[in-house]
Amino acid sequence: MDFIEGEILYIDKPLHWTSFRVVRVVRAKICRRLGIKKLKVGHAGTLDPLATGVMILCTGRKTKLIEALQAETKEYIAHVRLGATTPSFDLETEVDAEYPTTHITRKMVEDVLHRFTGTIEQVPPVFSAVKVDGKRAYELARKNKDIELKPKLLVIDDIELISYNMPDITIRVVCSKGTYIRALARDIGIALDSGAHLTGLRRTRVGDITVDNCLNMDDIDHFFNENIPQATQENR
DSSP: OOTTTOOEEEEEEOTTOOHHHHHHHHHHHHHHHHTOSOOOEEESSOOOTTEEEEEEEEEGGGGGGHHHHHTSOEEEEEEEEETEEOTTSSTTSOOOEEOOOTTOOHHHHHHHHHHTSEEEEEOOOSSSSOEETTEEHHHHHTTTOOOOOOOEEEEEEEEEEEEEETTEEEEEEEEOTTOOHHHHHHHHHHHTTSOEEEEEEEEEEETTEEGGGOEEGGGHHHHHHHHSOOOOSTTO
8 A cells, every 4th residue: 555645544433532633643653654754644524522433534645535525425323312402412511401302202203303304404513613703613612602603505315213212312314514413413302392412423434435444443553564564764
């Protein structure tokens, strides 16, 4: 494999890792193995620290493919807790409000999910990387600044109820670039006359690449040992 010329790596992002950390660690390991100081490495789509799953990394000239890879359809498995909200719409922040759930039925959940298929408008979470006046929204949110984000058009190709065990549900979502599953959880809660937040998220597919095609970070050293020749003194 020629990582300087350009390669594509499929990584199963670990829980609690930022996308930046994955890029930084992979770049450092490749550079160390090749005996070089710099290498262009980028990723084709951020995953929140509390999410796991498919992350595509590109090196060298393959970074030119990032924009096209970002546009690929994505699939997620999302665990949603009904009856409570958090400012970040996931477990990054504490519950800030609780709502009734006794009126909710499985049929009601299925009907609400169906309403989210197709082209929809979605307001991004304030705890997101969306830019507001040149700053990331999450930077302002953490300073308790009032933020008003504009809705964006996106496409939900498919949404399916996998598990119903109140107050927890699990859904499978196939969607376009730019979809915030945390915001989808928020909107599902509102549509159910309740509240909701994510308790777990896994990106299971990007385009044709599934988690089964991905490298675990625990195995990355072994993979590089097998696929990157050890640098000689000459090219160090």
